[in-house]
Amino acid sequence: MELQTISKVSKDFGISPRMLRYYEQIGLIHSLRKDDYAYRVYDETAVSRLRLIIVLRKLQIPVKQIISILNNKDAVETAEIFRQNISRLDEEITSLSTVKAILMRFTEELREKSDINLKLLTDEAMFSVINSLSFSDNQIKKKENLSMEELNKANEKIGKLTDRDVRIIYIPPSDVAAYQFEGDNPEGVVNNVISKFVKDSNLVQIKPDIRHFGFNAPNPKDETNYHGYEMWVTIPDGFDVPAPLVKKRMSGGMYCAHMIPIGAFDEWAMLEAWLNTGNNKYKYNGNGRPDNMFDSLEECLNYPNHTDGDWDGNNVQLDLLIPIKEK
Secondary structure: OOOEEHHHHHHHHOOOHHHHHHHHHOOOOOOEEOOOOOOEEEOHHHHHHHHHHHHHHHOOOOHHHHHHHHHOOOHHHHHHHHHHHHHHHHHHHHHHHHHHHHHHHHHHHHHHOOOOOHHHHOOHHHHHHHHHOOOOOOOOOOOOOOOHHHHHHHHHHHOOOOHHHOEEEEEOOEEEEEEEEEOOOHHHHHHHHHHHHHHHOOHHHHOOOOOEEEEEOOOOOOOOOOOEEEEEEEOOOOOOOOOOOEEEEEOOEEEEEEEEEOOOOOHHHHHHHHHHHHOOOEEEOOOOOHHHHHHOEEEEOOHHHOOOOOOOOOOOEEEEEEEEEEO
């Protein structure tokens, strides 16, 4: 098998380069750098491992548990991880089945009794309907030989964001201390510089409402995946910013926001789909420049507790932010 570039792997597997870089950053996959290549490539082992990771993610297995599965060859422990996820899914399915059954019963009642008005939803009749329902322990139709195509369709339906999954927020304008770097692992390099600045300047104590943002700068443009990353931390008015950081003005504005645990960068596509086709009220309001991630941002939530730069992927949450305006 030929060595494959990050661009080709990203396209073939339908996964963003950002997600690939994160998997490599946490040690799930490894890339190579050939002497006659200016960029990193993946061998057959890495591609096969990535294929397994993607299937596990489509099965709703969290990244933390995928790390345990791939780094531990104990079949008993892996089976226990799967059992825990089956139990979680059973609970969700039972809850959804309950809601579905109640709605179906109400629908039947309303169709059969056209003289019933909305008092049905407020009087004892409502509880009578609910109490008359019975549910088996397992309401899932068994089906064997599920194909990958069916798994992809199921994952696509499960992964759609609704209005309940997206918040509309306003970020006020602010001065920020900014640092940008291009090269290998730019997210890590920039975060180390920003974290040192925050610590050395005692910024959290000076500005308890400190906020932390980041974005690709520039975005990857071709198969080399050459890119950079820029981070901002908000600072008080008139605060001095030492080199190599620079002071900038963040314009702020209205954003649609979706929270993820750090690493779930594949959900960027879900938020973009919600904005483009999943809502009727808001539309994109950025400058359209791909080099700075179209003015979209990643914000580290609860940043004062993560200022040491050693972000634990089990605890860190990010907001994915896209600038919007009303249609």
